Amino acid sequence: MIRIKEAILHILDINTNEPIFSYAGLDTSERMMIEYIEAMVAKVEDSDSMKDGILEEDNPMTGLFKNCQSDFVEGTKALSEKFFNVTKLNPEIPPADLLIAHFELDEVPCLGVFKLNYSDSYTHFVSYEGDVLTNQIILNRAILPSQRQAIQEGLVVNLEQMAYHVIEKKHMIAELGEKVNYFTEMFLEDTPKPSLKENISIIKKAVQKTSKAFNDEEFQVLAETKEAIVTSMQEDNLIDNEKIAEALFGDNFAKKQKYFEQVEELGYVDRAPAEAAVAGPKYSKQKFRLDNGIEISIPLELYKDPDVVEFINNPDGTTSVIIKNIEKIKNLF
Structure with a gap:
């Protein structure tokens, strides 16, 4: 049973120089938003690619995750900034938004961090030239995954025990010259057990x-x-x-x-x-x-x-x- 307390979306498009932080949370009373966050949690928890681990007290991420409980907006901004700093120097990592949710899973306080990669899709656009209305077709390059689509990286953290479940994909890291699991190795600074x-x-x-x-x-x-x-x-x-x-x-x-x-x-x-x-x-x-x-x-x-x-x-x-x-x-x- 999931009970969502608060959620927020930060834009981490690596084509921009800085992340675009949100200063207010999403409306978690909307059925669409509840179902979307529940789907993201399920993509982590129900995957045979899911790995698990426990963050030690001296891991810098432990404090960052705990800060999200006391000040959700500022805490998630700190998380997102660290994530953006990892990804912005590595162009092979797809641009994305970061959806972060604070919720209870079977009455246990948890934090979810979900990387929503962009995809291309066509849509209509209504434009005016003088008094003439024209319907155009445009390419939108920042389409987020649907509820049914897979995500490459996602994390669910038990905030009481700092135990986590994670799914991830290796990407080329320029400074290392090889593909690594950057989500755990560079963002979480931890090594989980094999999935x-x-x-x-x-x-x-x-x-x-x-x-x-x-x-x-x-x-x-x-x-x-x-x-x-x-x-x-x-x-x-x-x-x-x-x-x-x-x-x-x-x-x-x-x-x-x-x-x-x-x-x-x-x-x-x-x-x-x-x-x-x-x-x-x-x-x-x-x-x-x-x-x-x-x-x-x-x-x-x-x-x-x-x-x-x-x-x-x-x-x-x-x-x-x-x-x-x-x-x-x-x-x-």
């Missing part, structure tokens, strides 16, 4: 390296990995790496050891929270792309059913896929 999506990617890479080391068939091991991950998310609401290793390698100590070495080296965070409602639909099918161009999508629960599908290793080293007992075929054109 659910990143943790799954780490597991995938570790399994690939392990299967290669032991000459296992990669596509089969990865299919079993996906099944083990989904099972862990559904049963435990987290990714339990011990259970995944057990499901994949059983009593094979050598494979387990190799796998655990790889996930540790890649930065995996064990027992990371994983909302099955978020991640489940993305991992409900086994998908394969064959080298002849054919793509196959098999529901997870049918993948191991020998009456439905069978993978056969041929003597010449190739693999055959047999799909069985089909009563009807529908073209999805």
